[in-house]
Amino acid sequence: MATIGSLALTYADWAKRLEDGYRVANIIELLSQTNEILDDILVVEGNLPTGHKTTVRTGLPQATWRLLNAGVPTGKSTTAQIVDTVGNLETYADIDKDIADLNGNTADFRLSEVRAFLEGMSQQVAATLIYGNQYVNPERFTGLAPRYSTVNAANSQTAANVLDAGGTASTNTSLWIATWGADTLHAIFPKGKITGLQHRDMGEWPNLDAAGNKYQVYRDHFKWEIGLCLRDWRYAVRVANIDVTQLTGVSAANLINLIVRGLYRLPTAPSMATAIQTSDSPQVRANMGRVSIYCNRIVRTYLDLQAMNKTNVLLRLEEFDGKVITTFRGIAVRTCDAVLNNEARVV
Secondary structure (H helix, E strand, C coil), X not given: CHHHHHHCCCHHHHHXXXXXXXXXXXXXXXXXXXXXXXXXXXXXXXXXXXXXXXEEEEECCCCCCCCCCCCCCCCCCEEEEEEEEEEEEEEEEEEXXXXXXXXXXXHHHHHHHHHHHHHHHHHHHHHHHHHCCCCCCCCCCCCCHHHHCCCCCCCCHHHHHEEECCCCCCCEEEEEEEEEXXXXXXXXXXXXXXXXXXXXXXXXXXXXXXXXXXXXXXXXXXXXXXXXXXXCHHHEEEEEEEECCCCCCCCCCCHHHHHHHHHCCCCCCCCCCCCCCCCCCHHHHHCCCEEEEEECHHHHHHHHHHHCCCCCCCEEEEEECCEEEEEECCEEEEEECCCCCCECCCC
C-alpha cells in the first residue's frame, strides 16, 4: 500500500480533501512559490526542431595603416555558432475513477489535483531557468547559473558580468539582472510546436495496479517544452556570493552598490538606470529588450526595507496595475523563490 499511495490517490487522500464530508476543500498551498521570472520571460520559437542556433561575432576585421606605393591585406570578421537546447518536462496524473466520483464532485476533485501539477511544474521550470545544467542532466536545458559560474575571467568571458558580494560560506544567494529581448535573452520552444505549459484532459482510461490487474482512471497529461537562449551574454549580470546570514551590520553586502555596478556591465539599459549606452545604432538598442532584477524574498525584503528609507532615492515603492512594486532607477525588482539561499561560493 505504501508504494501505491505514493504514486496514486487513495481513499485516505480523498477524505483529507473534503469539507463537511462532501465538499472538496480549498487546499492551502503551503508548497506554492512566487516566481515572477515566469511572468516576465520572453518566449521565441526556436529555429531548430530541438532548440535554437545563434550566430555571434567573435572577431572584427583589422585595417592597415598604408604607406604610399604599398598595398594592404584584406580583412574579415569571424563568427561562431551556439546551439541552445530545449528540455521536455512531462507527466501524467491518474485518479481512480471511483475515488474521483465519490459524492459527485468529480470535476472539483480533479481540479484540485491538476492545480498541484501546474504549481509543481512551474517550480521545476523556474528552478531550471536558474540552475539547470544539461551537461549534468542531459534531459534538461541549461539555465543562467552554469553560464555565469565564475568570477575568474581566465575561465570564462562571462566572468566580466559576475560580481562578488563577498560571501565565503555556503549560505549564499544571487541577485540577477536580466534583459529579456529577441537579441539578448529569451526562452525558446521547438520549431513548429506549441509554447507554454500544455494540459490535456484525456478522459477515462484503463490502468494497471501493481499486480497487473486493470481498473479505470481519469487521466490528465501535462507537457512543457522549454529552453533558455542566451544570445548575448553581456545582457545578463549575476551578483553572486550574497551571504543571507549577513544582510545587516558592517559585514553586509552593499546591495545598492552592487546593483549599480551590475547595471553598468550591460551594454545598454534604460536611460534612467545608466548614463553609458552601447555604440550600436538606436534601432539596435531599441530591440535589446526589457531589464528586470530578480532575487529571492530574503534579499527582496531587505531591498524593500531600504526603499522605505527616506534618504534612499534609488529604490522606490511604486504602484503598477494595482500592485505595489519595488523599482531601482525605474527597473522592476521581482521575486523569484527558485533562487536558493544555500549556493556555494562562486570563485
